[in-house]
Amino acid sequence: MTTVASILLVEDDPAIREGLGMALRRQGHTVRTAETGEEGVELSRSGDTDLVVLDVMLPGIDGFEVCRRLRAESAVAIIMVTARDDDIDIVSGLEAGADDYVVKPVLPRVLDARIKAVLRRRTTEPPRVDRFGALSIDRQAMTVTKHDEPIALTPTEMRLLLELTAAPGQVLSRQQLLEKVWEHDYLGDSRLVDNGIQRLRAKVEDDSAVPRYIQTVRGFGYRFGPV
Incomplete structure (x- = not known):
């Protein structure tokens, strides 16, 4: 069964933004998009968001600062998108409060699997x-x-x-x-x-x-x- 989620995609590259947005919608998700970090922060406050897919390199405030701002005011799930598979971006994103990360080029099926895994972790535990x-x-x-x-x-x-x-x-x-x-x-x-x-x-x-x-x-x- 497809996990349907309300996703905010923050990505400044039009081609990537459109491609990932279309792929996620085909998986049944509701997708809103933002081109800048500032816009991403505002959109996250303006409606229900289950998960944010957040690019690191953004005009204005970068993805790390967006992540810190989102984490300071909500427990929304965050997956960082980085262009580098090394400690610099990955550790910085995790320390800022991200739940997971994917490395560019992003494969839609991998991103969808990561989204579903993050959302499954919210399953309610038995009363205790x-x-x-x-x-x-x-x-x-x-x-x-x-x-x-x-x-x-x-x-x-x-x-x-x-x-x-x-x-x-x-x-x-x-x-x-x-x-x-x-x-x-x-x-x-x-x-x-x-x-x-x-x-x-x-x-x-x-x-x-x-x-x-x-x-x-x-x-x-x-x-x-x-x-």
């Missing part, structure tokens, strides 16, 4: 509230509090926290987390996991330099606890 020290996780409401204060997590950060806390003390490899959280069922990019962990620690830990909750197991991956 878990408490770990100062952290409380409501798995039905998809909310987290620390010291009784709400924490704003992106959908990917929330899914990552849910996976880590599903079996406290169990070590999950980077590849396992890629498959469970990002739904990359191939040998994926561990930078997604490492940057996701870094962002999550900054929000849930009292001191991310000395993590109490999300622990690194060298040579294996990550585990949650003990707390």
